[in-house]
Amino acid sequence: MTTLLTTPVPAAAGDLTLRRGAARVLLTNWTGASTIPSRGLYPHQWSWDSAFIAIGLRHLSVRRAQRELESLLGAQWADGRVPHIVFNPAVPLDAYFPSPDFWRSSRAGAAAGSPAGTETSGIVQPPVHALAAWLVHLADPDTSRRRGFLKRVYGALAAWHDYLTGPRDLGGGRLASVVHPWEAGMDNSPCWDKPLERVEPMTPGSYRRADLDHGQPAERPTDLDYGRYVRLAADYRDAGYTDARGSHAFAIEDPCVNALLIVSEHALARIAAEAGADPARHEARAERLKAALVERLWSPTAGMFLCHDVVGGGLIAERSVAGLVPLVVPGLPPHIVRALIATATGDGFRLGEVPMAPSYDFSGAAFDASRYWRGPAWFNTNWLLERGLRQYGYGSAADALRGAMLTAAGASGFSEYVDPVTAQARGTRNFGWTAALALDLLATAPVANGETDPGRTEGADT
Numbered sequence: 001m002t003t004l005l006t007t008p009v010p011a012a013a014g015d016l017t018l019r020r021g022a023a024r025v026l027l028t029n030w031t032g033a034s035t036i037p038s039r040g041l042y043p044h045q046w047s048w049d050s051a052f053i054a055i056g057l058r059h060l061s062v063r064r065a066q067r068e069l070e071s072l073l074g075a076q077w078a079d080g081r082v083p084h085i086v087f088n089p090a091v092p093l094d095a096y097f098p099s100p101d102f103w104r105s106s107r108a109g110a111a112a113g114s115p116a117g118t119e120t121s122g123i124v125q126p127p128v129h130a131l132a133a134w135l136v137h138l139a140d141p142d143t144s145r146r147r148g149f150l151k152r153v154y155g156a157l158a159a160w161h162d163y164l165t166g167p168r169d170l171g172g173g174r175l176a177s178v179v180h181p182w183e184a185g186m187d188n189s190p191c192w193d194k195p196l197e198r199v200e201p202m203t204p205g206s207y208r209r210a211d212l213d214h215g216q217p218a219e220r221p222t223d224l225d226y227g228r229y230v231r232l233a234a235d236y237r238d239a240g241y242t243d244a245r246g247s248h249a250f251a252i253e254d255p256c257v258n259a260l261l262i263v264s265e266h267a268l269a270r271i272a273a274e275a276g277a278d279p280a281r282h283e284a285r286a287e288r289l290k291a292a293l294v295e296r297l298w299s300p301t302a303g304m305f306l307c308h309d310v311v312g313g314g315l316i317a318e319r320s321v322a323g324l325v326p327l328v329v330p331g332l333p334p335h336i337v338r339a340l341i342a343t344a345t346g347d348g349f350r351l352g353e354v355p356m357a358p359s360y361d362f363s364g365a366a367f368d369a370s371r372y373w374r375g376p377a378w379f380n381t382n383w384l385l386e387r388g389l390r391q392y393g394y395g396s397a398a399d400a401l402r403g404a405m406l407t408a409a410g411a412s413g414f415s416e417y418v419d420p421v422t423a424q425a426r427g428t429r430n431f432g433w434t435a436a437l438a439l440d441l442l443a444t445a446p447v448a449n450g451e452t453d454p455g456r457t458e459g460a461d462t
Contacts (some may be wrong), residue, residue, distance in 0.1 A: 018410045025435035033071045038428040041214040045086040050129035056436020058139035059443040065136045073156040078113020080163030097210040122241040130387035131263035154275040169311040173294040175253045179267040184254045188221040190366035191318045202225025255305035256322035303343040319361040327375040327388025355404040356382045358420035376417040383437045409438040
């Protein structure tokens with residue numbers, strides 16, 4: 001039995017109520033080895049969800065947070081990839097699509113080193129995991145060292161980053177590429193519209209969308225988009241999940257994915273030092289990635305980072321929140337930081353005017369306040385922006401965003417995402433990372449001078 005920790009910081013009555021509600025979501029969604037994002041819509045373990053969930057779980061139970069990451073890494077492939085879904089064999093196949101019998105990971109992925117005894121998807125998600133592991137360690141370093149937590153996960157995390165910077169450098173420019181919209185985490189972002197035009201969709205009658213059993217069609221991807229997602233996944237599966245350059249119809253260098261890889265490389269350097277390994281290679285790789293991020297994805301005209309279409313060539317003009325997330329990267333040139341802040345607070349994203357930053361430019365032709373990643377505000381991307389703002393000295397803006405996120409989390413029933421203007425709930429409720437990141441914000445409350453409390457020391461370390 002896992003013992004839960006008491007409240008880590010003094011809290012007002014409203015904060016305690018919110019904390020209890022968030023803790024209830026995580027306890028309800030716990031399966032015994034990991035945390036599902038939500039009951040019904042997402043009944044398995046998701047990769048970057050588990051990373052964000054572990055960040056929040058560390059404030060309830062460090063042991064459980066460690067288990068969250070260890071269970072995910074236990075399904076890692078021999079080539080280093082961490083799959084975006086680890087399937088629970090107790091869940092019926094028709095509860096989620098694409099299901100294990102679609103991915104066929106243990107057979108189709110055998111040449112790439114898929115685990116024989118665990119069914120997973122064959123694609124990946126953004127690499128938040130080393131950052132999460134480091135923050136979990138910092139929550140209770142003595143217990144972490146006593147249990148050898150960082151020594152156990154270091155090798156898996158290093159192999160994960162080697163995979164992203166090796167086989168997944170499809171553009172040859174030292175950045176990781178995603179080969180499916182789901183890999184970027186922002187599934188149906190307008191950034192993918194043009195590249196997806198190259199993809200012939202699967203016939204709708206050849207599969208059944210289980211997501212519509214639990215979500216409103218107006219809030220989910222369209223059938224056309226979904227048909228293209230299924231086609232890309234099926235083609236990747238049928239090719240044995242190989243990552244040869246030139247073999248993908250969809251290959252994108254995404255600024256959010258690579259920003260998180262940079263931050264996680266810095267975290268991995270600290271993990272390496274704790275685990276008795278050499279941190280220098282991770283710091284050096286983080287610097288190379290940062291240079292490549294600026295060189296390949298920065299757009300002075302857009303005032304933010306843009307996605308690069310490896311197959312079609314050139315930057316994608318659509319402006320999504322992915323292009324602001326690099327604020328979490330330490331040591332960006334000052335002129336880029338100023339431009340990112342101007343873009344975040346300008347007409348496109350209106351941060352400081354609306355409760356939370358939208359997932360897509362308000363003025364963009366494809367903006368939709370309700371449909372998944374085409375406009376709604378998400379708690380994980382805003383949590384990242386809050387960290388970035390605070391890192392670069394915009395404490396007041398970070399405090400305002402933190403407060404708005406906590407208000408929205410509680411009022412929306414810890415919803416998956418919210419309307420970016422009204423903060424009304426969208427998507428599923430009792431969502432794992434919304435609850436987890438609310439716990440993290442509550443546990444790292446700002447103090448009077450606008451800085452975070454002394455307990456939030458991890459910012460200086462990552």
